[in-house]
Amino acid sequence: MTTEHVATRSWRATRGSDLRTTLLTSAFAIGVCSAASPALAADQAASPAVGPASADTALGEVVVTALRRSTTVQNTPIAITALSGRDLTHIGVSDVQDVAKFVPSLRIEDNGPGAQRLTIRGIRTAGEPTVGLYYDETPVAGSVGFSSDAGGNTPSFALFDVDHVEALRGPQGTLYGASSMSGALRVIFNKPKSVYEGAVEGTVSGTEHGGVNYMVNGMVNVPIVDDLLAARVVGYTEYADGYIDNIFTHRNNINTNRTTGARLMLRLTPTTKLTVDASGAFENVDAYFDGWDDRLGRYLYDSQISQPYRSRSQIYNLTARYDTDVATVTAVASYQHRKSLYTPSDDTFYAQSTANPGGCALNYNVDSCSNAQLNQFYNYLSTITPTAFLVPGTTQDLTGELRATSSGDHRLSWTVGLFAEDRKEHVVSEDVVASSVTLAPLQPPMVVYYRPISDRYRQVAAYGELSYKPIDKLTLTAGLRYFHYSRTVAGSTDVPWGLFGEYAPTPTSTFGTKENGTLLKFNGEYRFNPDLMVYASASQGYRPGGANQVVGLATQLTPYRADHLWNYELGVKSSFLDRRLVVDAALFEIDWTDIQVSGFTPDDLHEFIANAGAARVRGAEFEVTARPTPALTFGANLTLLDAKLTKGESSSVIVSPGQAGDRMPFIPKVMADVNVEYRRPLGDAWSGYVRLDANYVGESFSTFGVTDPDRLRIKAYALANARIGVDGDKWSAYLFVNNLFDSVAINQASQIAYPHSYNVTSATPRTAGVGLRRRF
Numbered sequence: 001m002t003t004e005h006v007a008t009r010s011w012r013a014t015r016g017s018d019l020r021t022t023l024l025t026s027a028f029a030i031g032v033c034s035a036a037s038p039a040l041a042a043d044q045a046a047s048p049a050v051g052p053a054s055a056d057t058a059l060g061e062v063v064v065t066a067l068r069r070s071t072t073v074q075n076t077p078i079a080i081t082a083l084s085g086r087d088l089t090h091i092g093v094s095d096v097q098d099v100a101k102f103v104p105s106l107r108i109e110d111n112g113p114g115a116q117r118l119t120i121r122g123i124r125t126a127g128e129p130t131v132g133l134y135y136d137e138t139p140v141a142g143s144v145g146f147s148s149d150a151g152g153n154t155p156s157f158a159l160f161d162v163d164h165v166e167a168l169r170g171p172q173g174t175l176y177g178a179s180s181m182s183g184a185l186r187v188i189f190n191k192p193k194s195v196y197e198g199a200v201e202g203t204v205s206g207t208e209h210g211g212v213n214y215m216v217n218g219m220v221n222v223p224i225v226d227d228l229l230a231a232r233v234v235g236y237t238e239y240a241d242g243y244i245d246n247i248f249t250h251r252n253n254i255n256t257n258r259t260t261g262a263r264l265m266l267r268l269t270p271t272t273k274l275t276v277d278a279s280g281a282f283e284n285v286d287a288y289f290d291g292w293d294d295r296l297g298r299y300l301y302d303s304q305i306s307q308p309y310r311s312r313s314q315i316y317n318l319t320a321r322y323d324t325d326v327a328t329v330t331a332v333a334s335y336q337h338r339k340s341l342y343t344p345s346d347d348t349f350y351a352q353s354t355a356n357p358g359g360c361a362l363n364y365n366v367d368s369c370s371n372a373q374l375n376q377f378y379n380y381l382s383t384i385t386p387t388a389f390l391v392p393g394t395t396q397d398l399t400g401e402l403r404a405t406s407s408g409d410h411r412l413s414w415t416v417g418l419f420a421e422d423r424k425e426h427v428v429s430e431d432v433v434a435s436s437v438t439l440a441p442l443q444p445p446m447v448v449y450y451r452p453i454s455d456r457y458r459q460v461a462a463y464g465e466l467s468y469k470p471i472d473k474l475t476l477t478a479g480l481r482y483f484h485y486s487r488t489v490a491g492s493t494d495v496p497w498g499l500f501g502e503y504a505p506t507p508t509s510t511f512g513t514k515e516n517g518t519l520l521k522f523n524g525e526y527r528f529n530p531d532l533m534v535y536a537s538a539s540q541g542y543r544p545g546g547a548n549q550v551v552g553l554a555t556q557l558t559p560y561r562a563d564h565l566w567n568y569e570l571g572v573k574s575s576f577l578d579r580r581l582v583v584d585a586a587l588f589e590i591d592w593t594d595i596q597v598s599g600f601t602p603d604d605l606h607e608f609i610a611n612a613g614a615a616r617v618r619g620a621e622f623e624v625t626a627r628p629t630p631a632l633t634f635g636a637n638l639t640l641l642d643a644k645l646t647k648g649e650s651s652s653v654i655v656s657p658g659q660a661g662d663r664m665p666f667i668p669k670v671m672a673d674v675n676v677e678y679r680r681p682l683g684d685a686w687s688g689y690v691r692l693d694a695n696y697v698g699e700s701f702s703t704f705g706v707t708d709p710d711r712l713r714i715k716a717y718a719l720a721n722a723r724i725g726v727d728g729d730k731w732s733a734y735l736f737v738n739n740l741f742d743s744v745a746i747n748q749a750s751q752i753a754y755p756h757s758y759n760v761t762s763a764t765p766r767t768a769g770v771g772l773r774r775r776f
Contacts, residue, residue, distance in 0.1 A: 058579040059627055062164050066186070067465075068175060068415045069328075069405050074573050077475070077525035077535035079104075079169040079586040079621060081637075085162040085190065089201075089773075091675075091691065092723065092736055094215070094238070096133070096156040096185065101673050101695035101719075103167040104621035105639040106131075106185070109152075109666055109748050110761045113257060113287035113309040114340060117152045120169050120183035121588065122617040122643030122667040123565065127151055127596040127609055128543040132172065132180030135187050135281065138317050138334040139179075139421075141397040144455050145342070146429040147598075147607045148546055151179075155313050155338060157283050158261055160217040161199070161234045163188045169621065170588065171541030171567045173519035174463050174479035177419060181541030181565055182590075191277060192230035192267040194223040198776050205769025208742050209299055210243030210253050213767070228270065234263040243765055244292045248302040249439060255290035259283065273323045285311040289343065291759030298744065299765070303756075304386040306439035307343040314338070327404045336397040341390065347431050348386040349756035354499055355381055363498035384448050386434045388441055393427035416464040425455040431497065449502075450495035453549045459485035465521070473528070479521035479539075485562075486514035489547040511547040513559040531575045539567050545596070548608040560609045565592040582625045590617040597649050597658070613649035613658060618642045631680050639671040645704060658704030666748070668698030668716070686728045694720040702749050710751050717745035719763055725771075732773040742766035 061072040062082035073082050081103045083093070093099060097116060100108040109117040109124075117124065118131035129151040133140045142150035159165070165187050172180040198220040205213045215238040223230045237260045242253035261283035268276040289307035292299050317334045354362065360369035360377040369377065403417030433446040463481035470476065490510040496502035519542060525535040545561040571586035592615040599610055619641040626634045649658035675693035682688045695718070702712040720741060725734025739745070745763035 059575075059582055059625055062166075064164070064166050065188075066166050066168050066184075068403065068417075069413075074533070074575065074582070074584075077477075077523055077533065077571070077573075078537070079569070079571055079584075079588075081167045081169075081623065083165045085164055088159055088162055088165065091693070092721070092738070092771075093159055095159055096187070098159075099165055099167070099185070101693075102637070103169075104623060104637045105169055105619065105641065105671065106167055106183075107667070107671070107697075110290075111152060111748055111750075112289050112291055112344075112761060113285060114155060114311050114342070115152055116154045116156060118154060118185060119667070120167075121567075121590060121619060122641045122664050123182035123590065123592065124664060124666055125596055126598040126607075127546070127560075127563075129154060129179040130182045130543060132176050132184040133187075134176075134184060135315060136189055136277075136279070136317060137319050137330075137332040137401070138315050138336065139176075139397075139399060140315070141336060141338075141395055141423055143338065143340060143393055143395050143427065144425050144453075144546075145393070145427060146344075146391050146453075146549070148455075148548060148609055149598075153342075155311065155340075157187075157281055157313070157315075158217075158236050158238070158259065159187065160201075160236050161190050161219045161232075161263075163190045169586070170537070170569055171519075171521075171539045171565065173539065173541040174465055174481045174521045175415070175417075177461050177463070177481060177483065178459060178485070179543045181543050181563075182567075189234075189263065189265070189279075190219075190232065192221055192232040192265050194227050194230050195221065196223065197221045199773065201771065201773040203736075203769050203771035205736075205767050207241060207243055207767045208765040210765065211241035213240045213769070214238070228268065230267050232263075232265040232267075234265075236261050240764075242288065242290075244290060244299045244301055246301050246303060247296060248304055254301070254306075255288045257285070257287035257290075259285050259287075275321045277317070277319045279315075279317045281313075281315040283311075283313045285309065285313075291761050293758060294744075294746070294760050295758070301759075303346040304348045304436075304439070305343070305346050305388045305434045307346065307388075308341065309343065310341040312339045323407065325407060327406050329404045330402070332399075332401040334397075334399045336395065336399075338395040339393075340395075341392045343388055343390055345389045346386070346756055347389045348434075350754060351381055351385050351387050351499065353755040359499065362501065365498060365503050384433050384446075386436055386439070387431050387448060388434045390430050390432060390441070391427060392430075393425065395423070395425050397421065397423040411469045413467045414465065417462070419459075419461040419463070421457070421459045423455075423457040425457075426452065427455070428452045430495075447495050449497035449500060451491060451493045453489065453491040455546075455549075456488045457485065457544065457546070458487075459483060459544065473526055475525045475527075477521070477523040477525075479519075479523075481519040482516070483519070483542075484514070484516035485544045486512065487544065487546045488512045489549055491549050511558045513545055513547050513561075515545060515562055517542070517562070517564075531579075533573045535569075535571050535573075537567070537569045537571075539569075541565050541567065543596070545611075546609070557608055557610060560596055561594060561611050563592065563594045563596050563611065565590050580627050582623075584623040586621045588617075588619055588621075590615075592617070595649070613645055614647040615664060616644060616646045617664070631678055633677045633679075634675070636674040637672065641667060641669055641671075643667045649704065662704040662706065663701060665703050666700050666714070668700045670696070670698040672696045682726060686726055688726045689724070691723045692720070694718060697745070697747065702751075710753065712749040712751065714746055714749050717743055717747075717763075719743055719745050730775050732775075734771050735769070736771065737766065737768045739763055739766045 097108045100106045105121045107119045123130045126149045143153040144150045168184045172184045176184050201217045203215045217236040219234045221232045240257040242255035244255045245252045263281045265279040287309045292301045314337045320331045322329045399421045401419045405415045406413045429451045431449040432441045461483040465479035467477040492508040493506040519540040521539040523537040527533045542562050542564045547559050567590045569588040573584045575582045594611045595613045622638045643664035645662045673695040677691040679689040699716045700714045721738045723736045746760045749760040751758035
């Protein structure tokens, strides 16, 4: 492997593919230059959801609660993008991953089913999440897995019947706490109301290199007691056929994905001042690993086992809001339970790579093997292959919050709150023997290696923000959060494996770490007039530390600390031509210290986390929306990032190739999106539309160090989607093509010093289909 392996296949020189990328890139350049400051469309909530186009060309806005009080996007002095439920449905967004292309600097790295990593403004390393993901008032916890990398195992729920999505860019530490160090993504679902209504939607599509897909969604809202109690029930199911072929097992379309879920919501309004919401969300995912090896050919893989992913997720929430003349008091209790099973790798290749005298010596922990030992070892290998690496686990997360927000629009406004969390996780790392016929683990299981881990994380926090208007046009805000967390990790090795350098069972060992601190926020906004506002802010973010799970790790390597950053930002929000043109922009610099980074033990068999190095991210974000006529809407966004280390990652406990000046991995320098929609009336009750959108993601690399032999280059890519449809009072129908030019858009590539560790994940190939919606 060369120092920089290009993460694309031998057909990367295909002229057609390069031409399509060139054309799309050129289109972006034209769109960016013509728009002056491109960004995604602001929400169109004020325009009719169905029917003929409005005669009013003004762009509407979404009401958001990012600052724990209701404001509009243009009146919120932070970098924020909001997408209404109408727009999410209209443009075909079905999960969190689809949101990324419409939000500047948001990147969602796909490592396979159930293993997405959210990144904002280039802040990305292993460990706890750097972006907070919320469904209503519930922060969603990722699974720590076998490498303490909860940020890389973020679960998601389907985005159907959503009121809106808010993407908050920049640290949200004072109001949202840990793991929102670079931003937060909030999904706000529609709530029950005192009317009868419902909706059903279905799509059927076909994927190039794959088969037939389908999706069915439904919603019913029922008032149980008029103006007192209402219920809303949502159900959905989706099947996506695979498109990856296994050339070793000769099985095609192996990466199928089936998702089924439901939400039940109740709203109680005993008085005009009190609202109580109770909800339960459930989602089951049955899928298979969707990584492939571009060195073998397009969408080809050669695993010797089946690599399933199973997830059973539940979220329960109870939220009560009480409005007084002085403040709105909100109490929240949430519980998340997730049970999952990953098959992240095929360890058959590792076992087979040890079929030599050196592997024999490692297995028996001797200097060299005798001939008898060598023969015995080879026979042993034949009985334990194929070998599957399994990671079953459960996550239970209980959170509670109590906050009060001042009412009304006064010179002095405030928010204060308390937050507590208790998260328990149990995860197992195990190698088991699989059947060479079914490719699944043998039953009863034949366990080669078994290591259980328990991880308990507890935190408490108190926070507050105070805003003051010394004059009508100027608002000054200061925020403070105090936090304390503790973490305890316990693990044992019940079934050791000599090939991992473990020769005897180890008793349970427990390690703990704790830390407290404060986070600060300062913000000033000046409103020149209703259409122009500038703001400046300095804010802190952090994510908690922890304890590594590796057996035999040196004591000084076991704990790792929280890492912190400061974000300095200058932004402008403006509208022109009676709100037919909206332009928002932000410039920022982030200083990130004591970074949590990944390292490997000297034998390259075990990964651990340590604190080392520092980084600086400088960037700019632009968003533009224009509606020159009632029929035509343009939108664009652009992100420019310069994310580099300012201090090498090497320290007294970790040696890394990352040096000052190296680029942050998986972070492109340029990301952009352009979209256009044309809508015309078709009679009195119908309208027709055509929509085109395209997004561009620049080149990135998989590791820091330019001298790292495992460093992979991830090529830039561009994707385009098209949609045409009709909307009526009750019915909507549409045709769509996603990935219009069937581009091979690789967004993740990785390998380590371990056999068969190389793989890439990519966007779904061209998918064309038809959809139908009915509202009643």
